[in-house]
Amino acid sequence: MMLRLWSSGALAAASTARRRPLVAMAAAVQRRASATHAARESGLVAGRRGGQGAWRIQSAATARELPKVYGDLAKDKLTAFVVLTAMAGYAVAPGAAQVGALLWTAAGTALCSASANSLNQWIEAPYDAQMSRTRNRPLARHAVSPVHALAFAVGTGAAGTAALAACVNPLAAGLGLANIALYAGAYTASKRLWIGNTWLGAVVGAIPPLLGWAAAAGSLGPGACVLAGILFAWQFPHFNSLSYTLRADYSKAGYRMMSVTHPRLNARVSLRYAALMFPLCALLPAIGITDVWFLADSACVNAYMAYCAYAFWRHPDPKRSRRLFFSSIVHLPLLLILLMAHKLLHERRCRQAAPAAPATAR
Numbered sequence: 001m002m003l004r005l006w007s008s009g010a011l012a013a014a015s016t017a018r019r020r021p022l023v024a025m026a027a028a029v030q031r032r033a034s035a036t037h038a039a040r041e042s043g044l045v046a047g048r049r050g051g052q053g054a055w056r057i058q059s060a061a062t063a064r065e066l067p068k069v070y071g072d073l074a075k076d077k078l079t080a081f082v083v084l085t086a087m088a089g090y091a092v093a094p095g096a097a098q099v100g101a102l103l104w105t106a107a108g109t110a111l112c113s114a115s116a117n118s119l120n121q122w123i124e125a126p127y128d129a130q131m132s133r134t135r136n137r138p139l140a141r142h143a144v145s146p147v148h149a150l151a152f153a154v155g156t157g158a159a160g161t162a163a164l165a166a167c168v169n170p171l172a173a174g175l176g177l178a179n180i181a182l183y184a185g186a187y188t189a190s191k192r193l194w195i196g197n198t199w200l201g202a203v204v205g206a207i208p209p210l211l212g213w214a215a216a217a218g219s220l221g222p223g224a225c226v227l228a229g230i231l232f233a234w235q236f237p238h239f240n241s242l243s244y245t246l247r248a249d250y251s252k253a254g255y256r257m258m259s260v261t262h263p264r265l266n267a268r269v270s271l272r273y274a275a276l277m278f279p280l281c282a283l284l285p286a287i288g289i290t291d292v293w294f295l296a297d298s299a300c301v302n303a304y305m306a307y308c309a310y311a312f313w314r315h316p317d318p319k320r321s322r323r324l325f326f327s328s329i330v331h332l333p334l335l336l337i338l339l340m341a342h343k344l345l346h347e348r349r350c351r352q353a354a355p356a357a358p359a360t361a362r
Contacts, residue, residue: 061143069138073121073152074114082113082208088336089212089227092289092343097216104167105215109208111160112176116204118153119184122146127192131249153184168215175211179204195258198243198269202235223289230280230335236273237309238328240266244312244321267313270324274309277302281335290342291349297338305331 061069086109090102121128121139125146128134138144157180165173183204190197206228213224243250243259244266250257258266281298284290308324 061138065143069143070114070152072138073118073144073149074110074156075117078117079110079113083109084333085205085231085336086208086212086215088340089209089214089224090216091212091340092209092223092227093213093216094221094223095217101168101215104163105172105212108160108164108168108172108176109211111156111163112180113160113208115153115155115157115160116180116183118149118156119180120188122149122153123184123188124191127253127255130253131246133246133249164211164215169218171214171218171220172211175207175214179207179211182207191255191257194256195261195265197256198236198239198258201239202232205235206232222287223284226280226283226287226289230277231332233273233276233280234328234332237270237305237324238332240270241312241321241324241328244316245318245325263316267316271306271309271313274302274306277305284339289346290339291346293345294338294342297342298335301331301335301338 083106087102087106090097090105121137124134125137125139128137128140134140139146139149157177161173161177161180164176182200187197187200187204190200209227209231210220210224213227214220217224240259243257244263247257247259247263251260258269278299281302282295285292285294305324305327308320308327312320312324
């Protein structure tokens, strides 16, 4: 009886051992089939010649849809925000505003921003397809070919730089070109390498007000540097809170964001730069850009964002990160409006306080 049970168990074990390679092989085949199916669905199917991937446009844009596609390539909302900060630099800079130069500055800045954003998507298309936030971008969903997107990026970059050089001044054109190179080059390449990419991105965000100032004044002064510093510092509570909410997506795509690899540092840096907004705004009355009352108004605006950053630092979670993100969206336009208003009030008081020129004797 024992012998029979032992022999039955041995036969069952042998049968199981024989089935294991077959099960493993079947699982491998199934995984391979799933991977091939996914590759075909994404439009990237390995070619038979040289193993090159063949890009297939799954939903080609029609002529009527192309303006929307170009807007998505340019990241039109982000580009509008970049133009806003450049116009703030133009408005705050000393000197009389000229409508023609203002319009050419806005157009050139928009074209340079569109070029930088399009190049960024052209480089990151395979990774955009992996993230739920970016998988509907034109290249990720194959609405246009990479060659088409690259041509749009190069064309807008060349047109924007040429417009700034010919109709504004060479300094503004150089800053526009630097914005494209830093964003599409240094920043985009560093996102998958180290967490310092956030600081590079903040430098990119600080360039548009410098461009606007240079367009109005023809040079850069202390006020331009302070304004760029404000934009630089603002990037951290704004972007760090956004990246914390999207950290799972960034991790899936292989991006080395601070929120993914160093979440506590991410929150601490947000608070640090939110606090830096107070002394930076205090410098503007000190160097004669605004009146002293700007200190009080800017402190109120900065205090709320700093409070949200403090709450995010104490207890990092999606709810507090979203609150900080939305506070930063309201914060910057409001701060720039206050800055321009107090500059106008300061200039009016200076004109009223200036002694009247003596009348010349006839």
